[in-house]
Amino acid sequence: MFKRVQTDISNPVSIEFEGQKIDVEQGETVAAALMLAGKRKFQESAVSHAGRGPFCLMGVCFECLVEINGTPNRQACMILAEDGMKIRIQKAAIEETDR
Amino acid sequence: MKTVDTIVVGGGLVGIAVAYGLARLGQTVEVMDEGDIAYRASRGNFGLVWFQGKGDGTPEYSRWTRGSTEVWPEFSERLRDETGVDVNYHKPGGVHLCLSEDALQSHAALIRRMHDVHGAANYGAKILNRQELDEILPGLGPDVIGGSWSPHDGHASPLYLLRALHSGFQKLGGTYHAGARVERIDRDEARFVVRTNSSSHYADKVVLAAGLGNRALGNMVGLNVPISPLKGQILVTERVKSTLSMPTTFVRQTEEGSFLLGDSHEDAGFDTTSKSAIMADIANRAIRTFPFLKDLRVVRSWAALRIMTDDGCPIYEQSVTHPGAFTVNCHSGVTLAGAHAMTLAPMIAQGRLEDRMSVFSAERFNV
Amino acid sequence: MKSFDVAIIGAGPAGMASAIEATRNGLSVIVLDEQPAPGGQIYRAIETVSDQRAAILGTDYLAGRDLAAAFRNCGATYVSGATVWNIDNGLKINYSRAGLGSDQISATSLVIATGAIERPTPMPGWTLPGVTTAGALQILLKAHGAVNDDVVLVGSGPLLYLVATQMLTARYAPRAIVETTPAGRLIKAARHLPRALTAFSYLRKGLAMKRKLHKSGIPFYANARAVAIEGTTTAQAVIFQSGGKSHRIETTAVALHQGVIPNQQITRLLRCEHDWNANQHCFVPRLDAFFQTTVENIYVAGDGAGIGGAVSAALRGRLVALRIAEKQGKDTIARQNDVLKKLKADQAIRPFLETLYAPSPENLLPADDVMVCRCEEITAGQIRHAVDLGAPGPNQVKSYLRCGMGPCQGRMCGPTVTQIIADHRKKEVGEIDYYRIRPPLKPLALAELAAIESEPTRHTPL
Numbered sequence A: 001m002f003k004r005v006q007t008d009i010s011n012p013v014s015i016e017f018e019g020q021k022i023d024v025e026q027g028e029t030v031a032a033a034l035m036l037a038g039k040r041k042f043q044e045s046a047v048s049h050a051g052r053g054p055f056c057l058m059g060v061c062f063e064c065l066v067e068i069n070g071t072p073n074r075q076a077c078m079i080l081a082e083d084g085m086k087i088r089i090q091k092a093a094i095e096e097t098d099r
Numbered sequence B: 001m002k003t004v005d006t007i008v009v010g011g012g013l014v015g016i017a018v019a020y021g022l023a024r025l026g027q028t029v030e031v032m033d034e035g036d037i038a039y040r041a042s043r044g045n046f047g048l049v050w051f052q053g054k055g056d057g058t059p060e061y062s063r064w065t066r067g068s069t070e071v072w073p074e075f076s077e078r079l080r081d082e083t084g085v086d087v088n089y090h091k092p093g094g095v096h097l098c099l100s101e102d103a104l105q106s107h108a109a110l111i112r113r114m115h116d117v118h119g120a121a122n123y124g125a126k127i128l129n130r131q132e133l134d135e136i137l138p139g140l141g142p143d144v145i146g147g148s149w150s151p152h153d154g155h156a157s158p159l160y161l162l163r164a165l166h167s168g169f170q171k172l173g174g175t176y177h178a179g180a181r182v183e184r185i186d187r188d189e190a191r192f193v194v195r196t197n198s199s200s201h202y203a204d205k206v207v208l209a210a211g212l213g214n215r216a217l218g219n220m221v222g223l224n225v226p227i228s229p230l231k232g233q234i235l236v237t238e239r240v241k242s243t244l245s246m247p248t249t250f251v252r253q254t255e256e257g258s259f260l261l262g263d264s265h266e267d268a269g270f271d272t273t274s275k276s277a278i279m280a281d282i283a284n285r286a287i288r289t290f291p292f293l294k295d296l297r298v299v300r301s302w303a304a305l306r307i308m309t310d311d312g313c314p315i316y317e318q319s320v321t322h323p324g325a326f327t328v329n330c331h332s333g334v335t336l337a338g339a340h341a342m343t344l345a346p347m348i349a350q351g352r353l354e355d356r357m358s359v360f361s362a363e364r365f366n367v
Numbered sequence C: 001m002k003s004f005d006v007a008i009i010g011a012g013p014a015g016m017a018s019a020i021e022a023t024r025n026g027l028s029v030i031v032l033d034e035q036p037a038p039g040g041q042i043y044r045a046i047e048t049v050s051d052q053r054a055a056i057l058g059t060d061y062l063a064g065r066d067l068a069a070a071f072r073n074c075g076a077t078y079v080s081g082a083t084v085w086n087i088d089n090g091l092k093i094n095y096s097r098a099g100l101g102s103d104q105i106s107a108t109s110l111v112i113a114t115g116a117i118e119r120p121t122p123m124p125g126w127t128l129p130g131v132t133t134a135g136a137l138q139i140l141l142k143a144h145g146a147v148n149d150d151v152v153l154v155g156s157g158p159l160l161y162l163v164a165t166q167m168l169t170a171r172y173a174p175r176a177i178v179e180t181t182p183a184g185r186l187i188k189a190a191r192h193l194p195r196a197l198t199a200f201s202y203l204r205k206g207l208a209m210k211r212k213l214h215k216s217g218i219p220f221y222a223n224a225r226a227v228a229i230e231g232t233t234t235a236q237a238v239i240f241q242s243g244g245k246s247h248r249i250e251t252t253a254v255a256l257h258q259g260v261i262p263n264q265q266i267t268r269l270l271r272c273e274h275d276w277n278a279n280q281h282c283f284v285p286r287l288d289a290f291f292q293t294t295v296e297n298i299y300v301a302g303d304g305a306g307i308g309g310a311v312s313a314a315l316r317g318r319l320v321a322l323r324i325a326e327k328q329g330k331d332t333i334a335r336q337n338d339v340l341k342k343l344k345a346d347q348a349i350r351p352f353l354e355t356l357y358a359p360s361p362e363n364l365l366p367a368d369d370v371m372v373c374r375c376e377e378i379t380a381g382q383i384r385h386a387v388d389l390g391a392p393g394p395n396q397v398k399s400y401l402r403c404g405m406g407p408c409q410g411r412m413c414g415p416t417v418t419q420i421i422a423d424h425r426k427k428e429v430g431e432i433d434y435y436r437i438r439p440p441l442k443p444l445a446l447a448e449l450a451a452i453e454s455e456p457t458r459h460t461p462l
């Protein structure tokens, strides 16, 4: 489990992940905040739809893509968490049935 | 030294389609190609299998293109059966969209002329007004005022096509040499000697299908190949749910879900860098046409060089001074891949281009 | 369009030092960096870090404070949150400002100070959620004070030990350290020791770090081979061979590391020449003695010029700035020589480190069933098959397989693809070369692209 070295949150920001409310520290990236909340799967891969989660945390790998406020393909490790953000697991764009 | 039936110079879509077609007929074929980095239009195109506006003023080209779109369904199935590679060919029809009254006027005139060439029953394309367009392409922006639709048009993955043809060619026993740039072609009695920096290859016939390289190679076998580069840039978006039911000339959605946006034309010599301002122009036109694209993110882009003749029509020709030396050049190598493999290759195997092909001789530029 | 004497991309040690030196010499400077604050990788969050975290991160990290402060005061225009996505002819630089649209500036000279990225670490299971790079753990710690009590570290390289030490100091020691450094490396590296000894402080720090780790009781597994991560939907265990035995460690988090390599995106975009550096196992832009690339007026400073560490990064940044000033008529030769001397001394440790911590062979040339391109899910076997079909290099492999076409734009597969092709064709890696890099360097909203100044071209029906 990821934990904060400073245990208490001093400037809370409230976000939602898959409908679940999560309080996070202001200034945390969406990726860090979700990892601290114990989330590991962020997206389903475009090809096999396998679960994926953040890998590099520096904007290089694009494994941390999530849907934020309805917009897909947002890079969670490069975006700061903001109050009221609604985040969802990014689903593969093409469903098998569409093919 | 062993002598093969045919050496094809160039392993792009044109060369490999001809080589594949020859190998299917049981010919022994070697393909000579350059290395990983080369001017290779086959790696940089838009993937349309397109007929509706082609061959204005040259009915033979229009018919030739139409013929290719007719063989494409069987051709792509054959490739899948032989190689296991699905080239994602679909023929849902295609649309050319017009964003101004002027553009629509002149496009309608073009469609009328094509109509006259092929006859109403045969041609099949028609002008659609905005309401008619809305029925087949939801999401059009206010600037789109009309367009034309043809049932014969479609699209495919040009990259999978290239791979399928390479794979099929080799399965039929063909030999492919990468990193084998041809430096010289000579005649040694009855056969051709094709030389790279490090090896010599012998064949009864040679097909120049080296794209922009044909100009220089043609001189070695008495062929005048007046072609020049015409730059095009293409943008690719992230993958999204499949929404576009059919391709248009500058926006299409791939099997993977990405949108391809393109259709820029620049005379920029051999420059293949991507220019931001041109990318912006492509983005602009795409958004005006389909406003829902605006939030999609561009993940890739590229620039590539078309192989153009002054009149836009292909050059197919056998050398008079060096019989057995052919050249094949076109700016629609995806569309024409079917014709090149199934129709042109048999002519080359016979050693003679049919009479109807004489309009494609480069002689036409010498008047 | 605003124009500057020097544009610097990257505000890590190299970019910051370069900006300070350039402004000191009267040049007008703009610095573009995609992060919200200066610091780069090593000094990430240096301006805002709490004392508690600073104590965990150590003195080398804190050295960045003065540099960042000097940078803030140097008079350079600094744009944070600015991601460079294309550079047009004439050094016209396009950058995206985190949701605020794109801008364009031009410069007479360009300093690329975009640093390093971690080397891709393909192995079975490396795409499972719960698997990260070791650098990722460090970023979580530096920027967010986040630590994990259930991590197995796998790989080799100084950064791996640094991360382990920092975790230990934070009282969240890693569960185990699985070292992939093959046996015998130390002996190989020993011949570089005499030179390394001239950089004694690095050696001493490194030794102290390892001593501390060994004393802490963290289990170490040496010469690990056949490393794989198990799990169905998320990481569940690391399995490997070490000391003649098979091991399996259950864990929810695995952090991989095989060293860092230059971030080549911009030098490749600009079609600068690159050479294969066999000691560092990576491509490095071809540079003259003053770090100018094969393209006039384009320089690379910092780890992007070859991995050299933070001190050298700053020195290179200064040298480049002095060189540019000299070209604009300033007399800076004496100071250049001084910097060159310091650079040479600082680099003394490198051959030793490079030999000792060379990446693990099974990472460089993964087995056929290992996924190499994470975005398009292409395996090493498929790449070998494409080579058998005649693809001579990475660009043809890319077009056959789509590998490298996903959103990461080949950053996660490119180095491995090149290695696999070279090995399979029995060619030198340098000869195989790399993907051609195209804009946008990072994904860019279509509307944002459409909003920049455009140049209409002919649209003729096909």
Ligand SMILES: Cc1cc2nc3c(=O)[nH]c(=O)nc-3n(C[C@H](O)[C@H](O)[C@H](O)COP(=O)(O)OP(=O)(O)OC[C@H]3O[C@@H](n4cnc5c(N)ncnc54)[C@H](O)[C@@H]3O)c2cc1C
Residues within 6 Å of the ligand: B009, B010, B011, B012, B013, B014, B015, B016, B032, B033, B034, B035, B038, B039, B040, B041, B042, B043, B044, B045, B046, B047, B048, B049, B050, B180, B181, B182, B183, B209, B210, B211, B212, B213, B214, B217, B231, B232, B233, B234, B262, B304, B305, B306, B307, B328, B329, B330, B331, B332, B333, B334, B335, B336
């Ligand atoms: C932007 C763009 C969009 C396009 N869109 C479409 C489309 O939608 N539909 C369509 O049908 N067509 C389209 N095209 C055209 C299509 O890509 C080309 O017609 C086709 O790829 C040409 O194939 P080619 O084999 O002649 O040339 P290339 O692909 O250029 O191949 C030539 C080959 O010859 C090799 N070569 C050159 N010199 C030598 C030598 N001396 N020795 C050995 N080998 C040599 C090169 O390395 C190369 O591999 C488009 C083209 C561009 C640029």
Ligand SMILES: Cc1cc2nc3c(=O)[nH]c(=O)nc-3n(C[C@H](O)[C@H](O)[C@H](O)COP(=O)(O)OP(=O)(O)OC[C@H]3O[C@@H](n4cnc5c(N)ncnc54)[C@H](O)[C@@H]3O)c2cc1C
Residues within 6 Å of the ligand: A058, C009, C010, C011, C012, C013, C014, C015, C032, C033, C034, C035, C039, C040, C041, C042, C043, C060, C082, C083, C084, C085, C113, C114, C115, C116, C117, C118, C135, C136, C138, C139, C159, C162, C260, C301, C302, C303, C304, C309, C310, C313, C441
């Ligand atoms: C994850 C990671 C952690 C590391 N941690 C340490 C450490 O703790 N100690 C240590 O000694 N070494 C560390 N290193 C090694 C590090 O590379 C060097 O020590 C040092 O940071 C190099 O400095 P630099 O100035 O060359 O580049 P960096 O410090 O990497 O700075 C490069 C900057 O360029 C920016 N950038 C990149 N591309 C673009 C773009 N297209 N547009 C705009 N900006 C861009 C980045 O945001 C970054 O801020 C680490 C490396 C990595 C990859």
Ligand code: FES
Residues within 6 Å of the ligand: A031, A053, A054, A055, A056, A057, A058, A059, A060, A061, A062, A063, A064, A065, A075, A076, A077, A078
């Ligand atoms: S975690 Fe790699 S890009 Fe976000």
